[in-house]
Amino acid sequence: MNGGENMWHLSKSALNEIKKEFNPFWQNVISSCASLCEPLTTAPSDILSQPLFLNENIMIDGKTAFYKRWIQNNVFFINDLIKENGEFYNYDEFIRNYNIKTTFLEFYGLILALPKEWKNIIHSQVFLKLNTVSHKIVTAIKTVDKVSKHLYKIFLDKIKETPSRIQEKWKIKLGIDIVAEEWNYFFSLPLLITEDPTLRAFQYRLLHRILGTNILLMKCKYSETELCTFCTETKETYIHLFFECRYVRTFWLNFFQKLEDVCNVSFLPTLSSIILGVNYHLFKDILNTCILILKRYVYLCRVRFTVPSVAEAIEWLNYYYRVDMVSMNLCSTNKAKRIKEKWSNINNIIKK
Numbered sequence: 001m002n003g004g005e006n007m008w009h010l011s012k013s014a015l016n017e018i019k020k021e022f023n024p025f026w027q028n029v030i031s032s033c034a035s036l037c038e039p040l041t042t043a044p045s046d047i048l049s050q051p052l053f054l055n056e057n058i059m060i061d062g063k064t065a066f067y068k069r070w071i072q073n074n075v076f077f078i079n080d081l082i083k084e085n086g087e088f089y090n091y092d093e094f095i096r097n098y099n100i101k102t103t104f105l106e107f108y109g110l111i112l113a114l115p116k117e118w119k120n121i122i123h124s125q126v127f128l129k130l131n132t133v134s135h136k137i138v139t140a141i142k143t144v145d146k147v148s149k150h151l152y153k154i155f156l157d158k159i160k161e162t163p164s165r166i167q168e169k170w171k172i173k174l175g176i177d178i179v180a181e182e183w184n185y186f187f188s189l190p191l192l193i194t195e196d197p198t199l200r201a202f203q204y205r206l207l208h209r210i211l212g213t214n215i216l217l218m219k220c221k222y223s224e225t226e227l228c229t230f231c232t233e234t235k236e237t238y239i240h241l242f243f244e245c246r247y248v249r250t251f252w253l254n255f256f257q258k259l260e261d262v263c264n265v266s267f268l269p270t271l272s273s274i275i276l277g278v279n280y281h282l283f284k285d286i287l288n289t290c291i292l293i294l295k296r297y298v299y300l301c302r303v304r305f306t307v308p309s310v311a312e313a314i315e316w317l318n319y320y321y322r323v324d325m326v327s328m329n330l331c332s333t334n335k336a337k338r339i340k341e342k343w344s345n346i347n348n349i350i351k352k
């Protein structure tokens with residue numbers, strides 16, 4: 001297809017249609033670009049930046065238009081049909097200006113096909129013609145220094161939900177009400193209980209619901225099933241994977257039983273305490289530390305296709321204990337004291 005960078009201005013459905021003509025790599029790139037298309041607003045600049053071709057809003061006899069000669073002569077957007085004074089070109093002016101061979105019917109057929117409300121918006125403005133059409137991605141590619149970093153951020157912003165939306169979703173999924181201060185606590189918890197960036201990132205991804213499970217991976221075609229890796233019986237939701245699955249539930253119960261037997265720390269795991277953390281408990285610091293480390297351990301078991309075991313979980317706790325002991329040398333005295341006190345609560349399962 002001709003049109004060079006103009007291709008990236010096409011609508012979501014047009015991009016998904018034309019990608020079939022490309023190799024798998026470009027199909028992937030075009031799909032990603034299509035996923036970033038935003039709903040059209042009634043802003044004049046948005047309307048003038050609309051492509052004339054393969055645009056499902058501009059239909060002639062039930063079909064979208066595609067005039068190769070126009071594209072070759074740099075007519076691609078509604079903006080290209082507008083004169084400097086904001087009015088539409090007439091037929092003669094149009095062919096003279098662009099030196100295009102096109103019929104009277106083709107020209108007026110396309111102008112007639114523009115949605116009435118778009119034409120009203122265009123007519124209601126004075127001196128409206130744009131110097132350049134606007135498009136978030138194309139503008140970024142042309143103007144930003146680190147393009148891939150910038151595009152990555154746009155993608156992240158797209159999939160990242162606002163905290164309030166995530167909170168609402170979690171409230172429904174967990175079936176509990178959580179007040180704002182509690183949310184602040186749960187969101188800051190990973191920063192309070194560990195210095196380890198992988199643990200912090202893990203909980204961040206879980207809280208923002210962007211951690212890969214079979215449901216998400218199947219949507220991206222990275223998994224052939226959306227069922228739980230451990231039991232293969234139920235959809236692998238976060239709640240199932242980290243709490244409700246019979247293998248995982250047994251693991252938590254056995255682990256906390258062991259903690260009570262060996263360390264005299266008594267705790268009955270609940271769905272919200274496993275997903276979000278423990279808010280009220282005498283030993284909440286060490287409990288939150290254990291839950292975060294072991295929740296990531298459960299996730300690693302999922303990746304390795306092995307069922308979580310208490311013996312291996314204790315090995316993981318010991319590993320993070322040793323990391324904390326080393327990092328204590330870099331902490332303030334008060335912080336080092338807190339870390340030491342925290343781990344001392346489960347002294348009996350720590351190998352020194």
Ligand SMILES: [Zn+2]
Nearest residue numbers: 228230231245
């Ligand atoms: Zn399961």
